[in-house]
Amino acid sequence: MQFSTYAKTLAAALSVVVIAGCSSGGGTQEGTDGGMSSGQQGTATTGGATGYGNGSGAGNAGAQNEIPSVRTIYFDFDHDTIRPEFESVLNQHAAYLQSHPDAHVVLQGHTDPQGTREYNLGLGERRANSVRQYLAVQGVNGSQVEVVSYGEERPASTGNSQEAYAQDRRVVFDY
Amino acid sequence: MRRLAAFTGLFLMLAISAVARADLDIQITRGSNDAIPIAVTSFNANGQQVPQNVSDIITNDLRNSGKFAPLSSSNLIATPAPGDQIDYAAWQNTRASYLVDGRVESTGNGYKIVYELHDVFGNKREISANVTGSEAQLRQSAHYVADQIFEKITGIRGAFRTKIAYVISTGVDPNMSFSLYVADQDGYNPRRVLSSNEPILSPAWSPDGSKLAYVSFEGKRPSIYVQQLATGNRIKLTSFKGINGAPAWSPDGRKLAMSLSKGGSPDIYVMDLGSRQLSQLTHGSSINTEPNYAPDGASLIYTSDQSGQPQIYRYNFGSGQSQRVTFTNRYNAAGHFAPDGSAIFFVTRTSQGFQAAKQDLASGRLTVLSKTRFDEAPTVAPNGTMVVYATEKGGRGILGATSADGRASFEIPVPDGNVQEPSWSPFTK
Known part of the structure; x- marks a missing residue:
């Protein structure tokens, strides 16, 4: 079960950030992957897809005073890429963590039960790392986030249906 | 999974x-065609009650190895005891290549399994021995017997214990x-x-x-x-x-x-x-x-x-x-x-x-x-x-x-x- 690397996603996300930045700022020409210094872009701009700003609660997400209620996101078979419909969930967690520097979250990575247990620990870790890196791009301090992979050890469902497997492939925010 | x-x-x-349940059953899902036919007698205990069915334990071990095909009890023509004269010609008619006979004796604080292995077509006794242990060790003693029989016939060390x-x-x-x-x-x-x-x-x-x-x-x-x-x-x-x-x-x-x-x-x-x-x-x-x-x-x-x-x-x-x-x-x-x-x-x-x-x-x-x-x-x-x-x-x-x-x-x-x-x-x- 091969997951595409997060790097591709990150590069794609950053391109969006750059394009968005270019159109609003108007100061640079078309952004290319090659032109990006990822570290600076990652910390300077958050949420390319939604476009809200970084820093002291500016932007449409605002300061998040409550721990976001949606704490589980799901993944496609064989993938560790963030599905677009879950980006808003991650953005809320990013905003909460940034406005609560003392908050700490464990990202639990889970897989479906197909394949061997130890290998699935590796796959679950890739999923949780994918979320961790997304949060980092939003500006979340890495010391607030920890990854623990459970692999297939803590299934969310029973049975061998594709629907059950889809419930199992998840990352849980455990505050 | x-x-x-x-x-x-x-x-x-x-x-x-x-854990306490004693009626665990082994389910046979597939047998082996090239397995060696072997007869294992009932290992009776002279009417005494024995907490484990020693014959069944030995039979299951041998069958599960894939290398033996134990005869069903209905095909056993006699129940010889250790020391008895064996009618090899009669056992040859059952097509069993080997015969295991034995008995279980109480020792007061445990049990002794006395057992023999016969090469039916070779007309000879291959093993005549016994093993003694506590009641708690009776299953292990039976596995020990299976180990000895398995190794004698196949040349491979038994792993039943x-x-x-x-x-x-x-x-x-x-x-x-x-x-x-x-x-x-x-x-x-x-x-x-x-x-x-x-x-x-x-x-x-x-x-x-x-x-x-x-x-x-x-x-x-x-x-x-x-x-x-x-x-x-x-x-x-x-x-x-x-x-x-x-x-x-x-x-x-x-x-x-x-x-x-x-x-x-x-x-x-x-x-x-x-x-x-x-x-x-x-x-x-x-x-x-x-x-x-x-x-x-x-x-x-x-x-x-x-x-x-x-x-x-x-x-x-x-x-x-x-x-x-x-x-x-x-x-x-x-x-x-x-x-x-x-x-x-x-x-x-x-x-x-x-x-x-x-x-x-x-x-x-x-x-x-x-x-x-x-x-x-x-x-x-x-x-x-x-x-x-x-x-x-x-x-x-x-x-x-x-x-x-x-x-x-x-x-x-x-x-x-x-x-x-x-x-x-x-x-x-």
Whole structure:
């Protein structure tokens, strides 16, 4: 079960950030992957897809005073890429963590039960790392986030249906 | 693999009652065509009540090895006792190649099994012996008899007194229970050695059979522990950031290979147990896990998805280089060496699902051993004759077993719950 690397996603996300930045700022020409210094872009701009700003609660997400209620996101078979419909969930967690520097979250990575247990620990870790890196791009301090992979050890469902497997492939925010 | 969840709240009660349950049945799912016909008589006890059916224990051991086809009791023409004159010509008519007869005698504080092995077509007595033990040891005494018969006829050391460790889980997240058990190789006498609300996985026997290394998530982070089975004493060996997984003993018992992701992704490391020094064998961003030492200790195999899919690789300690070993099928993982080092057993993904497979290392030929959809974690008997794997039946995890040539298979009874991660012990004593 091969997951595409997060790097591709990150590069794609950053391109969006750059394009968005270019159109609003108007100061640079078309952004290319090659032109990006990822570290600076990652910390300077958050949420390319939604476009809200970084820093002291500016932007449409605002300061998040409550721990976001949606704490589980799901993944496609064989993938560790963030599905677009879950980006808003991650953005809320990013905003909460940034406005609560003392908050700490464990990202639990889970897989479906197909394949061997130890290998699935590796796959679950890739999923949780994918979320961790997304949060980092939003500006979340890495010391607030920890990854623990459970692999297939803590299934969310029973049975061998594709629907059950889809419930199992998840990352849980455990505050 | 998924197992149907049992009743979490009742787990403790169920587990205890399952342990106490005495009517565990071994289900034969497939027989072997080339098995040697053997007659095992009833081992009567002169009318005394004996707490174990010694004849059944011996018969099951021999049948499950795949190398013997015990005659059904209705085909036994007589019930000779040790010392009796045997009518070999009459037994030859039953087509049995061998005859085992015996009796069980009470010794006051235990039992003595007196037994004989006859070569029916050779017209001669091959073994005449006895074994004595306490009542609690009666099953082990019967397994001892099976070991002697097996070795005399096949020339292969019997492994009927070995153990199997496995994990039973119940429930779904967040309400789960996990228990680590050690049972006789035929599934009897399951003993719980660890319980937790957090995952337990990858039990691995030390080469002397006295300790288990395993991964436990107690404390909500994975750590590798080493537990003494006789005392229950244990140490936490590793708790690095990230994955602490897949412990595997070196043949001399002085090192433990493992998979750690402290460097960013899972890689194979070896820890010297005396100095606790770590050396890193693999590098890169792929998943590298499930190490298993070759019997000579000069190499180990492991799973890596560096090619895009998990495949088995072999790391040579002399050269420091790895070479890919599996090429048939797109998913091959969790490899274990055969005790003689000539083959590896592992999980392969076929069009039917995940199955236990064997690959001969000289020829590279892969043989699929199991027949069902969710077979994993194959573990080999220390004499190389049998393989046990986790599988599923009726929505519940069970242990399947097969002869190493794939010709005979059966199921091993386990306590209620979803059984996973079987690990066959080495020979002890």
